[in-house]
Amino acid sequence: MQLQVQQYEDNAVWRVTPPGGAPFVARLSVRDGRPAHQQRSEMRWLESLATSCTVAVPGHDGPSTLALLHWVPGIVELPYQEPGMAEQMGIATAQLHHNSATVEIADLDRPVWDAETILLKGHALNDPAAHQQMGTEGTAALWEVTERITPALQEGGDSDRGRIHGDLHRENMILMPGGGSVGVIDFDDCGTGH
Numbered sequence: 741m742q743l744q745v746q747q748y749e750d751n752a753v754w755r756v757t758p759p760g761g762a763p764f765v766a767r768l769s770v771r772d773g774r775p776a777h778q779q780r781s782e783m784r785w786l787e788s789l790a791t792s793c794t795v796a797v798p799g800h801d802g803p804s805t806l807a808l809l810h811w812v813p814g815i816v817e818l819p820y821q822e823p824g825m826a827e828q829m830g831i832a833t834a835q836l837h838h839n840s841a842t843v844e845i846a847d848l849d850r851p852v853w854d855a856e857t858i859l860l861k862g863h864a865l866n867d868p869a870a871h872q873q874m875g876t877e878g879t880a881a882l883w884e885v886t887e888r889i890t891p892a893l894q895e896g897g898d899s900d901r902g903r904i905h906g907d908l909h910r911e912n913m914i915l916m917p918g919g920g921s922v923g924v925i926d927f928d929d930c931g932t933g934h
Contacts, residue, residue: 741756767807782930785930829913
């Protein structure tokens, strides 16, 4: 069995290749706020052939969750300048929106991405390193944006919110083999929000 580290940030991610077999992705969730029941909710949304189990990780207080997913081949750096690529990215995004609006997932237990969690408790407004990087003017501008949009994000009820990816940007999109369609990866921040 071959293990190759792909990433170690909020999670530890490996490419796992068994002898003579197709590769898998193993993602060990070690960050705060992603307990086992939330990991299972993510897996239900992905509707993948995943195996999820709870494991002990040295140096962490509680159990962590290991998800084993099929490896999806693709190109991680989309050729953005090619004709039709922006359209394919839009199609992938629209498919997520359509799924969220039309497919019910029972007992979805994921983070709520609202004004408080995104802005008021977020790293950009609370981490001294972020303040240093943004500078006084940048931090002041972010506070101004926060004050302007927080009331809008607090309005409405549950019908105004839905299931969201939570980290949908071009680095979490891959070009699928044989056809030019775009796939979406990294659902670790999925939850509910506007």
